Amino acid sequence: MSTTKRCYYETLEVERNADDSTLKSAFRKLAMKWHPDRNPGDPQCEMKFKEINEAYEVLKDGDKRAAYDRYGHAAFEQGGFGGGAGFGAGFASSFSDIFEDLFGMASQRGRGTGRERGADLRYNMEITLEDAFKGKTAQIEIPVSVTCEACSGTGAKAGTKPKTCSTCGGAGRVRQAQGFFTLERTCPTCQGRGQTIEDPCPSCSGSGRVIKERTLSVNIPQGVEDGTRIRLAGEGEAGLRGGPPGDLYIFLSLANHEIFQRDGADLHCRVPISMVTAALGGEFEVPTIDRGKTKVKVPSGTQTGRRFRIAAKGMPVLRSRQVGDMYVQVVVETPQNLTKKQQELLAEFEKLSSGETQPEAVGFFSKVKEFFGSRASAP
Ligand SMILES: [Zn+2]
Numbered sequence: 386m387s388t389t390k391r392c393y394y395e396t397l398e399v400e401r402n403a404d405d406s407t408l409k410s411a412f413r414k415l416a417m418k419w420h421p422d423r424n425p426g427d428p429q430c431e432m433k434f435k436e437i438n439e440a441y442e443v444l445k446d447g448d449k450r451a452a453y454d455r456y457g458h459a460a461f462e463q464g465g466f467g468g469g470a471g472f473g474a475g476f477a478s479s480f481s482d483i484f485e486d487l488f489g490m491a492s493q494r495g496r497g498t499g500r501e502r503g504a505d506l507r508y509n510m511e512i513t514l515e516d517a518f519k520g521k522t523a524q525i526e527i528p529v530s531v532t533c534e535a536c537s538g539t540g541a542k543a544g545t546k547p548k549t550c551s552t553c554g555g556a557g558r559v560r561q562a563q564g565f566f567t568l569e570r571t572c573p574t575c576q577g578r579g580q581t582i583e584d585p586c587p588s589c590s591g592s593g594r595v596i597k598e599r600t601l602s603v604n605i606p607q608g609v610e611d612g613t614r615i616r617l618a619g620e621g622e623a624g625l626r627g628g629p630p631g632d633l634y635i636f637l638s639l640a641n642h643e644i645f646q647r648d649g650a651d652l653h654c655r656v657p658i659s660m661v662t663a664a665l666g667g668e669f670e671v672p673t674i675d676r677g678k679t680k681v682k683v684p685s686g687t688q689t690g691r692r693f694r695i696a697a698k699g700m701p702v703l704r705s706r707q708v709g710d711m712y713v714q715v716v717v718e719t720p721q722n723l724t725k726k727q728q729e730l731l732a733e734f735e736k737l738s739s740g741e742t743q744p745e746a747v748g749f750f751s752k753v754k755e756f757f758g759s760r761a762s763a764p
């Protein structure tokens with residue numbers, strides 16, 4: 386083996402006098418970080434991971450650690466303590482078992498007792514723009530699995546008790562010697578519970594959990610946006626065998642509004658006005674999101690598409706005192722279904738019209754004229 390190897394203590398980022406539990410947690414932390422499954426195709430990570438494993442395999446064993454402390458890496462070279470071949474092929478073959486074991490433990494909080502955190506739940510809720518404006522308290526009913534009351538979550542029929550698992554003696558884990566290693570894994574008989582149930586509880590069929598409709602009150606704050614996520618800690622599924630419950634996430638989506646379009650804190654609406662109002666000027670009322678009304682004054686000669694801003698009539702900003710604005714865009718409506726009389730009046734109006742009344746059209750057509758003129762004069 387190479388003598389340029391890194392010191393095992395350095396590899397595990399611990400002090401030379403680190404105790405077993407420090408070593409163990411340092412190892413677990415690093416192994417998680419450098420695990421090849423998490424860094425697929427990265428040979429450096431794999432090397433690093435091997436290093437970490439090797440260091441831990443030595444330091445966790447009192448005898449080997451003492452030898453290492455005394456002789457360094459030389460202790461494990463050919464002819465040294467325990468024979469150096471141990472970290473060769475045999476090591477690699479046990480890799481997958483270690484991974485499995487390591488990750489089995491990691492995903493299962495509170496190992497050994499079989500306790501498992503309940504799953505997180507997602508609940509999709511559609512709310513209206515007015516709800517987002519005012520905020521509201523919504524009552525929702527969700528089916529969640531909760532701890533069975535009949536058996537208090539033990540899974541054993543009332544009056545009976547779960548028995549200590551004979552395979553693992555209640556530890557929930559079994560040790561298995563495999564070549565160089567002793568592997569610890571979840572007990573196959575009790576699945577880590579440490580207990581077996583002979584008379585399962587009839588209410589939950591021994592699972593310790595039942596499905597119940599639960600009514601929850603959800604507080605939707607003012608100014609929420611489409612996609613806002615609200616977390617209700619501990620309102621997810623019940624944990625297994627006394628484990629903590631998961632969380633409930635409410636995903637909000639905003640329904641389209643008939644009048645208003647939202648753009649962040651601002652609201653937009655389009656209002657059709659008559660040609661005459663646009664020409665002569667006037668005033669009209671528009672609804673506001675707070676179910677009130679506000680007046681919009683249009684000056685004479687207003688063109689279609691013009692926007693009018695109404696301050697502070699938009700949406701509240703989440704967790705702030707700010708309020709957006711409302712924009713009213715006017716769309717001039719060309720009159721349709723005219724009576725004979727109306728047609729005559731408009732024709733008369735047209736006769737009286739001059740460049741003054743249609744400055745934009747005059748400007749445009751003079752540009753058109755120029756355009757053709759310049760082309761005609763070209764050789
Ligand atoms: Zn039960």
Ligand SMILES: [Zn+2]
Nearest residue numbers: 550553572575
């Ligand atoms: Zn067991």
